[in-house]
Amino acid sequence: MDIQTLTFLIVGATFAIYIGIAIWSRAGSTHDFYVAGGGVHPVANGMATAADWMSAASFISMAGLISFMGYDGAVYLMGWTGGYVLLALCLAPYLRKFGKFTVPAFIGDRYYSNTARTVAVICAVFVCFTYVAGQMRGVGVVFSRFLEVDITTGVIIGMGVVFFYAVLGGMKGITYTQVAQYCVLICAYLVPAIFISIMMTGHVIPQIGFGSELADGSGTYLLDKLDGLSTELGFTEYTSGTKSTIDVFFITAALMVGTAGLPHVIVRFFTVPKVRDARKSAGWALLFIALLYTTAPAIATFARVNMIDTINGPEGEGTPHAEAPGWIDNWERTGLISWEDKNEDGRMFYAGDERNEMTIDRDIMVLANPEIANLPAWVIALVAAGGIAAALSTSAGLLLVISTSISHDLLKRNLMPNITDKQELGYARIAAAVAICVAGYLGINPPGFVAQVVAFAFGLAASSFFPAIIMGIFYKRMNKEGAIAGMLSGILFTAAYIIYFKFINPAANSPENWWFGISPEGIGTLGMVLNFAVAIAVARVTSEAPAHVQEMVESIRFPKGAGEASAH
Amino acid sequence: MSFESEQHAKDYWRENLRLMLTLLCIWFAVSFGFGILLVDALNAIKLGGFKLGFWFAQQGSIYVFLLLIVVYVIKMNTLDRKYNVHEDHENEEEFEEALEEEFGQ
Structure with missing residues (x-):
């Protein structure tokens, strides 16, 4: 069977599974819809969190980025895993005990203010839309490369599937579908990595393989x-980076703190029945995430060595283009690889200096990896299914946060307090449907800034939600004036810095112009520090939080009992 | 108040914070310390084919993160039981009630 047919079969089979699960776990009530009825087992919840978290970017782009960045790629590896330690230790158990089910609800109740709630709703919706547009694009890319339909059709098929199970199943449908999607995506990631590790180093475990001796007997x-x-070809040494230490530090911190402040991640810890389970869930989630994240740098290394060897040839003199392997042809057709024969010798050559003749898009490394290593066709088909699973699972989680924020936090809690459970469920479904259409539109007509706004999402989450939640739990006296002033100054500062360097004056976006050498990707860390400082200063000069709020904070600090929180 | 006394509540919270801060120090040391600030110094040491600083940045810190959460879960469960504030069946019923109160039924 050829790759095309196999891909159709495998992707089709996974779609059938997702839809089957959606029908089986249909949401009957708002609490099924929002928090899966609250009865999700920590292991299942961990898998769902992992699938929710690992997006098309993690699956498709991350290893490619690391492959081109070398050591600097560690900012993503540590940044996107270290946040779970913060979540498990500082947020998840307390938010679970608090007994409300969304981030805006916590902010609104803890800071006894509808203004704070509305600010939180706006941030949550913005962060989620930013993200979801990128996911739909990921679905489109995979479809267009492996199924040879155009990107628009690809995105519409993806929208259709997500629509079906997110609108029908809500959180319950999404959670169980995500468990299936996790299994698909992790197999798709590990299988080629293991194959390649065995071929190159003789080790079954890629995490060990990439630190071992080559299997060619050279020692x-x-x-x-x-x-x-790398040095021979004019790149920096792979194991040392090009970014300054302070920039690596700040970017890692912004990604870690941003992770712990992202609403679609936090909401996961509301779906388990106990505080104990919330702690445990974070551990399971990190275990499942770590499986992929520790494999990624191995893939990055294998792929880079393989790619350089294939293009430059074993002697390092360049492979004649006429003899190029099939994958180069395939990807040249999508425009993601291009070759310009500068010295007119008919041979391809890849280097970091003026000898270079190749332009290679970073995003193709994971998708092309099995082809580069000559793996069997079913592995390639599996990778396609994995990429789609990663994109779909993340979009579904994000869409749900958007619809919950609108139907519950904005309509039910703010604008239309008298609607019934049934009407609210209806609004939630409408909001999800509208959100899917907007996301699909953004996926088909991506605004030029989709890639840039990812920094925005993390920066915003780091500089707004994280400090507000942390102080809400650990600083009893923190009042609404302090929290609102802190959130606003954190967001405005971070947004202004990013907008200036990314949109207004992109020409100035270089280390000489950055404050203290911190790039826009890392500025969220400074925004977070500012948020803490402003909030504490303002809280000092205004009256402390009312007694009933302080009592409520006391009560979320230990697991036992209902806590006064849900009583008002 | 579910604690036997004010003092118990204070002690529980202090022990909780101490555990949290200890673990966060380790969290900071392996990632920001070994993986970023000290990376060049550690790269002088080899661990198989890995330079040690590089290994911490791309592998080691993630394994330590996992370990930290496991230790936290175990220690907190012990602490909850020591102060008798662990969850019981009541909690599950209350969770159901909280759900119903929030969303109606």
């Missing part, structure tokens, strides 16, 4: 070979 370590190749 050289893989990473030493790559360092050697």
Whole structure:
């Protein structure tokens, strides 16, 4: 069977599973819809969180980015896992005990203010839309490469599937579908990695393989070979980076704190029945995420060595283009690889200096990896299904947060307090449907800034939600004036810095012009510090939080009992 | 108040904070310390084919993160039981009630 047919079969089979699960776990009430009825087992919840978290970007782009960034890629690896430690230790158990089910609800009740709630709703919706547009695009890319339909059709098919199970199943449908999607995506990630690790180093475990000696009997370590190749070709050594230490520090911190402040991640810890389970869930989630995140740097290393060897040839003189392997042809057709024969010798050559003749898009590394390593066709089909699973699972989670924020926090709690449970469910479904259409539109007609706004999402979450929630739990006296002033100054500062360097004056976006050498990707960390400082200063000069709020904070600090929180 | 006394509540919270801060120090040390600030110094040491600083940045810190959460879960469960504030069946009923109160039924 050819790759095309196999891909159709495998992707079709996974779609059938997702839809089957959606029908089986249909949401009957608002609490099924919002928090899956609250009865999700910590292991299942961990898997769902992991699938929710690992987006098309993690699956498709991350290893490619690391492959091109070398050591600097660690900002993503540590940034997107370290946040779970903060979640488990500082947020999840307390938010679970608090007994409300969305982030805006916590902010609104803890700071006894509808203004704070509305600010939180706006941030949540903005962060989620930013993200979801990128996911739909990811679905489109996978469809267009492997199923040879155009991107628009790809996005519409993806929208259709998400629409079906998110609108019908709500959180309950999404959670159980995500468990299935996690299994698909992790297999799709690990299988080629294991194959390649065995081929290159003889080790079954890729995490060990990429730090081992090459299997060709030369006795050289893989990473030493790559360092050697990199310097020879005019790149920096693979195991040392090009970013300044302060920038790596700030970007890592912004991603970690941003992760712990993202509403679609936090909401996961409301779906388990106990505080104990909320702690445990974070552990399971990180375990499932770590499986992919520790494999990614291995894939990055294998892919880079393989790619350089294939293009430059074993002797390092360049492979004649006429003899190029099929994957180069395939990807040249999508425009993601291009070759310009500068010295007119008919041979391709890849380097970091003026000898270079190749333009290679970073996003193709994971998708092309099995082809580069000559793996069987079913592995390639599996990778396509994995990429789609990653994109769909994340979009569904985000869409749900959007619809909950609108139907519950904005309509039910703010504008239309008298609607019935049934009407609210109806509004939630309408909101989800509208959100899917907007996301699909953004996926088909991506605004030029989709890639840039990812920094925005993390920066915003880091500089707004995280400090507000942390102080809500650990600083009893924090009042609404302090929290609102803190959130606003954090967001405005971060947004202004990013907008200036990314949109208003992109030409100035270079280390000489950055404050203290911090890039826009890392500025959320400074925004967070500012948020804490402003909030504490303002809280000092205004009256402390009312007694009933302080009592409520006391009561979320230990697991036992209902806590006064849900009583008002 | 579910604690036996004010003092118990204070002690519980202090022990909780101490555990949290200890674990966060380790969290900071392996990622920001070994993986970023000290990376060049540690790169002088080799762990198989890995330079140690590079290994911490791309592998080691993630394993330590996992370990930290496991230790936290175990220690907190012990602490909850020591102060008799762990959850019981009542909690599950209350969770149901909270759900119904929030969303109606």
